[in-house]
Amino acid sequence: MSAPSPAVSRPLAWSARAWFVAALASQWIFAAYITWVLAWPLLLGDGEAVNRTPLITGHVAGDTLGNASLLGHVLAAAVLNAVGLAQLVPWLRQRFPGWHRRAGRVFMTLALVGVATGLYMTWLRGSRLGDVSAIAISLNGVLIVGAVVMAWRLARQRRFAEHRRWAIRAFLLVSGVWMLRLGLMGWILVNQGPNGNTAQLDGAFDVLWVFGCYLVPLAVAELYFRAERAGPAAQRATAGLLATCAGLTLLGTGAAFAFMWLPHF
Ligand code: HEM
Structure with missing residues (x-):
């Protein structure tokens, strides 16, 4: 997931790296x-080309503000997923x-652009x-703002250990939309x-996952943060969990690529 501290066991460090590599490949495909x-x-x-994809509204002739919002939203999303x-x-x-x-400032600013336009x-x-998914993604947006503000303030106060944890939470929240598709x-x-x-x-599964797509990764991140300071048994269990997450990320990526993305390239 990120910076393994010196106390982190090899299995935990390697499983975090495995998830990282799976997520990187997946987010690059999504960004492309x-x-x-x-x-x-x-x-x-x-606009016609874009409207052939499964967007909800897409491009609407004459709706300058709506079209600009969609453009700002997807440009922000492309950069966020790429870097x-x-x-x-x-x-x-x-x-x-x-x-x-500098990249951190760009990431946080674009995350806020994504939330505002979204x-x-x-x-x-x-x-x-539907209303349930609209509420779920709006809560995701509110949490993004909170995590970005926390990460930003802690970096300015040079409280880097806490900054790291909030930046990871901000990243996982911004990635909720990606995780929604994979799941x-x-x-x-x-x-x-x-x-x-x-x-x-x-x-039933939709309702679970429209919230789970960001709450489950946040929960896994909390377990990882605790495991970094825990004994060997907890580290091994968390390593197993992260390795499973890496496998599921690959599975979800393959499915999203086949069903959602490839048909429109
Ligand atoms: C900052 C993280 C976000 C990212 C990376 C992101 C990414 C995306 C992407 C890639 C699309 C295009 C969907 C596709 O064709 O598969 C999209 C569409 C959309 N997003 Fe987001 N999004 C984010 C946050 C939000 C938030 C917080 C909301 C709402 C509160 C939102 C609302 C929407 C809506 C309504 C659309 C559909 C637009 C349409 O169909 O015309 N997004 N988003």
Whole structure:
């Protein structure tokens, strides 16, 4: 997940790295999809191409504010997914502290852009599949703002251990949208079809996962933070959990790639 401290056992450090590599590959694929399939055509003014993807509202002729929000949203999302994980690499932080600071400011600013445009599209433009998922992603947005503010303030106060934990939480919250897709598609793959899923995202599994996509990663991160300071048994158990998360991330990525992204490239 991030900077293994000296007390971290090898299995825990390696399982964190395994999850990191799986997530990096996955987020780069997602960033490529967002850039190529959504952001680029929107920049060229090709609304028709974008509307062939499963967006909720997409591009609407004459809706300047709505279209600008969508463009700002996907541009922010592309950058967040492309570079976000690099902020967690200890080697990069230590080697290039100036870069880490600048990239951190960019990440936090774009996260806030993503939340502001997302809230606008959900509640004012009417881009929502259903009320439950709209509430879940709005809560995700509010938590993003809270985690970004905490990470930012702690960095300015040079309280770096706490900053690291809040920055990881901010990253996982920003990644909720990505995790939502991996979880839904992975679930549909494993079940060989929808099972507790609806088009309004209010089936039993949907309701669990629209909140779980950011609450479960936050809970795993808390276990990891505790394991860093715990004994060998807790470290081994957490290592097993992170290795499982790495496997599930790969499974979800394969399913999201096959069902959601590849058909639109
Ligand atoms: C900051 C983290 C976020 C990222 C990285 C992100 C990413 C994305 C991406 C990639 C899409 C395109 C979906 C696709 O085609 O698969 C999208 C769409 C959307 N997002 Fe976000 N999002 C974030 C936060 C939010 C928040 C907090 C909200 C609402 C409160 C939100 C609301 C929306 C809406 C409504 C759409 C659909 C727009 C449409 O269909 O016209 N997003 N988001």
